[in-house]
Amino acid sequence: MSRFQMTKRIVFLTLMSVSLILVACGGTKEETEEVEEPKEPxxxxxxxxxxxxxxxxxxxxxxxxxxxxxxxxxxxxxxxxxxxxxxxxxxxxxxxxxxxxxxxxxxxxxxxxxxxxxxxxDELVLFTKHEDPDVQRVRDMDQSTRVAILSPDNYEEGKLSKSIFVDDEFEKVEDENFVIGDSAEDVIQDVMNNNAQVGVLYQSTIYNNEELKTLVRAPRRVVExxxxxxxxxxxxxxxxxxxxxxxxxxxxxxxxxxxxxxxxx
The missing domain is CATH 3.40.190.10 (Periplasmic binding protein-like II)
Structure with missing residues (x-):
């Protein structure tokens, strides 16, 4: 094999190698450009x-x-x-x-x-307005105290609220002094608007309301x-x-x- 032929062959092999490398690189590029579809959560x-x-x-x-x-x-x-x-x-x-x-x-x-x-x-609590409440303590309550509760006919919470006032710790509230609300917001507004001096709701309902304050939680012997x-x-x-x-x-x-x-x- 002449020197020229040898040189030509080397050049050919070199070009072939370069071509193979380029093809390989091109294939890799195409593969890396493929984007997987994101999985649905x-x-x-x-x-x-x-x-x-x-x-x-x-x-x-x-x-x-x-x-x-x-x-x-x-x-x-x-x-x-x-x-x-x-x-x-x-x-x-x-x-x-x-x-x-x-x-x-x-x-x-x-x-x-x-x-x-x-x-x-979560527990039922008795609450009043934070400012100028008519009832400062539980012992200020008597049979004339108006109490806002949820409707006992529509809410278990209302039935339980009403049952609190048969306990010896609290003065019995006459039926006509219960102010019935159709929602927790109704009960809160009845207290805020002086339609009732005391309200009864679950602690979580009034917890972050700065206009209200808790008087006492319902006794667990009466309401679990x-x-x-x-x-x-x-x-x-x-x-x-x-x-x-x-x-x-x-x-x-x-x-x-x-x-x-x-x-x-």
Whole structure:
């Protein structure tokens, strides 16, 4: 082989090598330019007692910030609606409501006892206006004191509120002195507008209202506090997503949020 031929062959092989390298590099570039489609976040459903909407708005927002791959679907219902909704739902979920509703789900084998935790409680309190109240202390109350409560016909809270005044610690309030409200806001406004001297609602409802002050909590021998319980619904195997939300709801971060909304944790 002549020197020229050898040189030509070397040049050819060099060009071939360069071509192969360019092809290889080009293929790599095309591969790296392929963008994977983002995965849809997994959705976890949680049934929550309707009066907890304020606290859970903040809780859900914080959870989704920490877990961008999970979307929470909160469903706010009454206890009866929660139980029925869980029974009708084909998929698993998380529940956060009062212990009597969770107990019913346990009895129906929809929630395992080991997958439940008591999380917090709420209590009925007697309250007045913060400024210039007609009643400064419980002993200032008598049979003429007007008391604002939720409708006993429409709300269990109203029935329990009325039952407080048969206890020896409180003067019995005559039926005509109960001022009946159709909502918690009605009860608060009746106190603020002097239609009633005292109101009765759950502590969490008035906790952050600076215009109101608590006189006393309802005696537990008469009215038991609302105990709230967390549970995992196991229609099939509990998913990692459901377990992640469940564990987060047990965290100190969530406990602080609940405290800030007036719940006892």
């Amino acid at each position: 997994e959705v976890v459903k949680i049934y929550i007692k309707e009066n907890l909407e304020g606290a859970f708005g903040e809780i859900v927002q914080n959870f989704e910030k920490e877990h961008e791959d999970i979307d929470v679907e909160p469903i706010f219902l009454s206890n009866d609606e929660i139980v029925q909704g869980v029974k009708n739902d084909e998929k698993g979920s998380v529940v956060f409501t009062t212990e009597d509703a969770v107990k019913e789900l346990i009895e129906d084998d929809l929630v395992g006892v080991k997958d439940t935790k008591f999380l917090m409680m 506090p609302f105990i709230y319980q967390l549970g995992l619904v196991s229609k099939s195997d509990i998913t990692d997503t459901e377990r992640t939300l469940y564990d987060y709801l047990l965290s100190t971060e969530v406990q602080e949020i609940l405290k800030n909304h007036g719940y006892v944790v």
